[in-house]
Amino acid sequence: MKKQYYLLIITLGLLTFFSACKNESGYKTLIITGQNNHEWKTSSPILKQILDETGLFSSEIAITPEKGGDMKNFDPDFSRYRLVVLDYNGDPWSDKTNKAFVEYVKNGGGVVIYHAADNSFPGWKEYNDMTGLGGWGDRNEKSGPYVYYKNDELVVDTAAGPGGTHGKRREFIVRTRIADHPVMKGLPARWLHGTDELYSLLRGPAINMQILATAFSDTAAGGGTMRDEPMLMAITYEKGRIFHTAMGHADEGGGPAMQCAGFIVTLQRGAEWAVTGDVTQPVPFDFPSAAGAVLRPDFKEISLDEAFSKLGNYDIAKSTKYFTCLKYHITKSAGDAGKLLDLEKRMVKVLTDKESTTEAKKLLLRELSWMGSDYSVNAIKELKSNPDLKDEAEYALARMQQVK
């Protein structure tokens, strides 16, 4: 097995190769995996894609020796990286590697702890200081207190008992606890996460740790603690910043936990914060709310171009997301007449396209009723002769004429 002890840069086909090129200037990132009680071969490439997608990171995946293997040769040069992502739950690393990792964080290196990585290394003090909270691995009261919210109050609970459990997988509401933290700023206060394990009873040193978001572990949903359990955490360790997400259990293709736009975006934001202490990424239109979980099967945000290309086929019964995307961009263009006119021109193009559905045209007419300019008027007048669109066309014109 010794031959497998190497630092591997996986190039997952051409796509990853191109994205790696594109991101050459991004923060150098190392994703460490290779041992996990979870499907790391699925999750690690997805983590890489999620991070590189932002254009901020340029990630590589390092695979450790298999379980029981010799860790001596697992010796990454952490100093080459701005961010280390742990998708690892396995054998202890060598003392040398541990020391190098601690040095890296002490000197300001960023870290992301992903899901079961908080199960790892129960005996490594510094690592547990970095994760803040952990579970399983025989963790108990000696590992540190349970930390959770109860009735909206933060509880640090030193009661004896095991660390780590989760009930039946389910969708659950994630609730923001520190709305003005850079990672959370602008996000909904509550959002429905895709079906996932709801990590509960985590315990650990919890030093220099802020709980950014929690989820209520409801007994009724099948195994729960009736506590609001920490889901997202921000920890500082000397000069280093650690972002810890307890979410994202990988199923085939990532599954709803990893495809969840809320998981993806909080990971992207948390990773940036871990590197710089700030977040520059805008909140995307598809960040979920309490209204429902939002999945990105390809882990990408829908672009405005894609939304326009699909808007003409609009079928409300299939999906409303492309229209929601357009509305988001209209709102974001507030006060910028040029941008609004660009959007209006593209909207009129869909409106005048014979192939576009009636449903699409109806919805566009409603938006144009308030944000349309003279540019749209003739196109809208044309639609008055269409019995299916007459009402909406008249609605739009009446509103537009009322205030020029």
Added chain:
Amino acid sequence: MRDKSSRRDFVKQSAKIVAGAVILPNIIPASVLGKGGSTPPSDRIVIGAIGVGSQGMSNMRDFLELKNAVRFVAVCDVDTLHLEKAKQLADEANKSKDCRTYGDYREFLEKEKLDAVSIALPDHWHGIIYTAAANKKLHVYGEKPICRTIHDGKTIVNAVKKNNIIWQTGSWQRSQSHFHHGAELAINGRIGKIKYIEVGLPDGGKGIGTPPVKEVPAGLNWEMWLGPALKVPYRGVAHWDWRWILDYSGGQLTDWAGHHIDIANWGAGLEHTGPVEITGAGVYPIEGIFNAPVEYDFLCKYANGIEMRVANAARQPHGMGTTWYGELGWIHVDRGNRISASDQKILDEEIGENEIQLYKSDNHWQNFVDCVHSGKQAIAPVEVAYRAISVALLGEIAMTTGETIKWDPDKEEIIGNPMASRLLSRPYRQPWTLPTV
């Protein structure tokens, strides 16, 4: 009840006499003032109800609980299932089978001779029917929010004023003593000069996606239910859940504006004005037919320097309810008799004779009945209701456009923003129009 017009005139005339004479206790039976005893049938208000779904029925029950204060003689709804239940409730109270039913409010208003009407409809119908009822010179108990657009609201206010009717909005929190107490302490400076107000309204809930188009249930007149709103196929959503769809409502924000924003205005002396600047953002569902914001967060600035932040409860430090912050402390009020303050002593304060005495009512429906008799203004009059919902509607416009909205609360116009100004009204689908006042 054979000749309603004569009793109706009696009630109106006695109202005028009482209002002029200030000898109210001698004329009005004690029971009318909610002190027990029985009311002669001739003094009972002859009332009808338009919209008798969940809230309309709830209001009917609240009126009937007053004991002999009102007599429901006619009910109107676009769903015959609602009508059956409402008629049954009225007939049981009347010990008769005479309560008449209507599927069209126009026929109801034309044929019935009433003193008053209780109205509880989806918001998109408020403009037309409130105005029409006021034009018929009926006293109105009307559900909040009183309008779906600012333009509708202005029209309703004008109609109520011009026709000189008694108006009570369903903002019943005003008739609960702890809300009254909190507002009275705030307006009398017990926390010093008010600087900031926090209003927490409910968080939005889960959507239902887009259900398939369904056959309209027997008994529901879908065309009439839609009325002035744009035509859409029936997907199983009408009663109650209309409030999650922007064509008919603004979601939790506008649904609750008539409660906690109304209380906020009451305690801060803002109930006859509006903000001058509004800015904020909403969180909207990505998928499905429920498209009202599930989260909302906007800041209103007033000419006198007060700022009011309106947001869903999960975003507010006190969660649900109204919190006034003054130079000396804060007071928070919410449902469930909840009232708290930065210092308990503030709540123990009493209001002196020479201080501002806010209107006192112990029962919202009784207050309406009393005012119909006395001609006095009710505790939740129309302009105050309009000012409460206009805060939410301006917030909605700020969130929709993404712009900071400048508002002139005297002229009731948006300043320098034609696009946003278009959102102050909505064209009605033919053949519906807002009645002229």
